[in-house]
Amino acid sequence: MGTVYKIHPAIGIARVGNHPSAFFVGPESHDSRGVEIDASGNESAVARYKEDGRIKRQAARFRVFKFHQDEAGHLELVDEVTADDAEIDWRVDLCNRKSALDHNPAPGHPAEARNVGITDRDTLIIRNNGPVTISGRDTPPKEFNGQFLGKPVYLGELRTDGKGRLLVLGGRGTSESVPPAEPLNSFANNDKWHDDVSDGPVTAVVTLPGQDPVVVHHPSWVIVAPPDFAPAIGAIVTLYDVAFQAAIEKGALTAEARPSFRRHIKPLIERAGSLRWVNDFHRWTSIATADMNALADTGGANASLRQQIAMRLKSPGLDRFNMPSFMKSYLDQWASGDFVSDLSDADVPTAVPDQLDRAALEACVGNNFYPGIEASISLKDKDIYARPFRLDHTNLGQVFPGCLTQIMAVPWQADFIECDDKVWWPSQRPDIAMIDANDIPGSEAGWADPLLIMDHQGMVEHAQQLGFVVPAINNAGEPVFVEQDRDPKFPRDQAILVAGGENAPVKG
């Protein structure tokens, strides 16, 4: 019946970083951690997350795809549309409205109305004076610049790559108060403070040669989040899972009748097992070292092992952990032997648009929203979606620039410091790190040491000096994860004051 243009990923994820220019493109497929683009446009897997001691920003890359829609409304992918085929005019509207939050989101949610004494609420909303547009190939940056209480705040920029795809880069991880040195009393709500994360709609107009411009039918959304300090380690529940559950509740998707071990269970086990590198090493050992062949076997001989691991995955001991019901059902079915044993099956190719949707959200945390790290509890609400994984831009009451990040902690570093004896999202904010690939777990160290819990100001000042936990191979040829690029100017063995007097009070 016609042509439908869609942007993918439906929700893209950018991350802040303090390097002035270096960036990489975030994950675009299951087995990729992202790519870097050199001056000639060549792409290579990202090797390091810092350059010259500073964190590279993670760009969210968006692409336009053309679909054919049949009479029944079914969409069939035709191809990607690039600058080779058409002029693509991108339009993005990033916004940070954390400090203008004017209500308590939900009972039990830590966010509260902020800056209630400031009547001119617009001065609290960081937003460019209008959406930013860009088109063409390898187009130089076009910036988002807003203000917070009169102070200029850079929120990021747009670029395009050699194919005319959109690159959205966020802020540089700058969190400050206006005026300076306002207290940071809370992990979630701090008046007169701002950060430079954001979110907003991504739309485009496609103009094929000789044809009228067409506004893409399915626009996207971008979230600019804090850095992911353990990019190869996934959360047990990801934002993809959260959005999938919402799609089930909306009636747009259904869970499979029987879970596939390879597609549904094994990734979950692997993600949980990898937490040993960023949380309690010994606690996750049995999951990390589980025999996949035994777990993939439907036989009764392994029923106890399946049951044990299913129980651990459903109750992993993370704070305020919440697993979507379809995942629990899959685990229950697996534990009872009612699953497809397909460990050795070949991967079924996934269409690129679907890969993009999934990879972006799968790299984000969906375990717990208190308030969360990349995006908030709003992503559990089926009503904000138009279709699976894609926000409903016509739902203006719930979907507006800044809607996904407004109830997140301000600044994000305040939430970041407050680890616990249980954990929140170690896949993004490690609790521990191994320092020496050949001394594991003997070289375990506190990732944020010497910062002390509740030293919010300390994390504001030092977050970008902390290291990334990345895969490595030790001398025995074993795959391990170790810390990389911790700033030597911020050593662990140097005690620091939690408090610095009245101008830099203890945070708590």
Next chain:
Amino acid sequence: MVHAVDASLASSKHTSEALDVDAVAETVPVLDPAPLSAEEEAVALLRIAAEVEGAAMAQYLFAAGSLLPDVSLAVAGFDHPILSNDWYDLIRDIAKQEMGHLITVQNLLLSLDAAPHLDRENFPLESPLYPFPFKLQPVRLESLAKFVCAEAPREVPATDQSDFAEAVEQAKIVVGEVSRAGQVYERLFWLFQDADAPQQPWLSVKNPFPSWPNWHVDPAKMAFNQDRQAETTEWRGSDSGDPPDSAVYVLQVRDKATAREAVYKIGLQGEGPVGEPGVTHFDKFLRVYREQRALAQHAGAPAFARNQADDPSVGLNGPATITDPKALVWAQLANTRYQMLLMDIALAISVGLAGTAPGTTATRRHFYTWAFSEMVGTIKPLSAELRQMPLILGGSADGPLAGVPYELPNEHLPSNVTDQLQYLRDRVAESTNLRARIASTFAPTPKQKSLLTQMAGVDATIVDKLG
């Protein structure tokens, strides 16, 4: 200090009529000296509640810390595998909830214009108001049995009675009769009632003072110290709307209604006679008890707990049981940090929302921040270190192993702010010396060095603020 004594030692006022209750055969404990008013009685009971909560927290933390990580076993008769991580999470969560109870009890004390009370039961007497004498024990059947009994509701459900009776007998072997902690909260709820008629939300409370009609707190004698009460968010707690299964209740008290609500919420989690099935401390401990019993009967079952010694001590109030010199100094440091934690809590609720502690630049925010630093950043990792160290000189890694002693000096903790500040300064000096000894004598590992650095940061901050 008010001590609870057995009914037989009662001086006057209250009779010792038996309550119409349960399998634990409660007597009617009374207070000595006998309170002259309901407010006095409430304060005395709250001080006991604080001691019980503080002691429970330490004992539960010790027990949780004794568990080995990631051990599991499938046992016939259970519809799930038995997991050591599950036990750890469960007991640790209960300890955290006890922490919330302890803070809420401080708010109740403040509301009655009484001083915060962080002491433990220093001079244990034969009193049915204290569940059992303080004793640190790793997880095993007897220790779980006494926890079950202490957290038992007034009326144990029929399905649990057989196992409960067995736990009572198990507990008797090691500690004798165990009293329900909940009886203190029953009494408190009654004292906060407006009249003798049953009152929401705890309608089932029976009159614990049948000879004293209208023995209730005068509403005009409440609602003190509003600006000193701990706030929920300061302690990362939960408000009363959160479900009791996972909430760490830190509740403020404005009047009798909120006092009743606070007492009731504590009861809901485990120390009162009400509770939701499956979520109370009693239910949780009984579950672990049953699983431990099954393990004990399972041939070849792996050990779930380390071979940790009972009641490791550094000799603060008697002979030291820790004789390994390295473990001894680390345990001394752990004691010091524990004492600093208690003082941080006391000071956090002694300083109002505005202003600083006298003669210092420290606000209440500093004190509760330091308290969290001790809880999470210091005592927990110290526990992890100590439970790897042999208890005795020449001992092996197989045990017996040391642990955090959670010892307090025999004398009471200081109760006025000036003394509390000095006590904290003294502990910092003590900590500094102990850290230096460890660094110079015992070749700390990189992880231990990092922990010492963390403590040095806290200590330096305290010195900076307190002078």
